[in-house]
Amino acid sequence: MTRSNLLLDDVTLTYPDGEGRLTALDAVSLEVPAGTLTAVVGPSGSGKSSLLAVAATLVAPDRGRVVVDGRETGALSRAEKAELRRSRIGIVFQQPNLLPSLTAVEQLQVMAHLSGRPVREVRDRARELLAAVGLTDKADRRPHQLSGGQRQRVNIARALMNEPSVLLVDEPTSALDHERGASVLDLLVTLTRERGTATVLVTHDVAHLDRMDRTVTMADGRLSASVTEAA
Ligand code: ADP
Ligand code: MG
Helix, strand or coil: CEEEEEEEEEEEEEEEEECCEEEEEEEEEEEEEEEEEEEEECCCCCCCCHHHHHCCCCCCCCEEEEEEEEECCCCCCCCHHHHHHHHEEEEECCCCCCCCCCCCCHHHHHHHHHCCCCCCHHHHHHHCCCCHHHCHHHCCCCCHHCHHHHHHHHHHHHHHHEEEEEEEEECCCCCCCHHHHHHHHHHHHHHHHCCCCEEEEEEEHHHHHHHHHHHEEEEEEECCCEEEEEC
């Protein structure tokens, strides 16, 4: 049986909105098995980023369960959630937020340094991941010496540094041209298979959905049944 690495069960999230509450997620359920990628599409404001924030344990839902790698997150303390994020969850936002003064390989090493792993092991893993995202010869470049697509690849490699079970990616191609965007999406599909992550990808790039294992649509905080389901 496949290990299910991410489970959202009947999750509702509201935000304060004037006198009342705005429902950002409305009884959303989603199961993402290890080694598969689920794409989430839907209009702006439909709740896609909220879905990722809840899955990342950055925002606690009003109702429902979030289970990461078999662990119920509802009862965890703030510190326990931070540790869970550091060790089990990789997050890739739209903007890479790389540190300007660090080389590509250093951006990755910083991540693992925070988790207290041995320097040599960290350096080898950082190099290996940069190779996996096609940046072997760019490891010693700083962000301003990289293209937008290359920076996003560093961002993705960094998110994988601590070997997460769950990979959450929010519109990674919105700042890229079509061709670079397509190759970043391809890379995410490949990494998901190779690394066995349960990946959720929010994307507006509907041209490449046939490469995903599954696509779901958000509208007004509700998740619709799959529009595509790979055989
Ligand atoms: P998407 O990523 O699909 O554009 P979001 O999840 O960012 O959608 O937003 C869903 C809804 O929740 C929107 O109406 C948005 O304005 C609202 N929203 C998002 N974040 C907050 C917040 N921190 N406080 C209040 N409302 C928010
Ligand atoms: Mg968003």
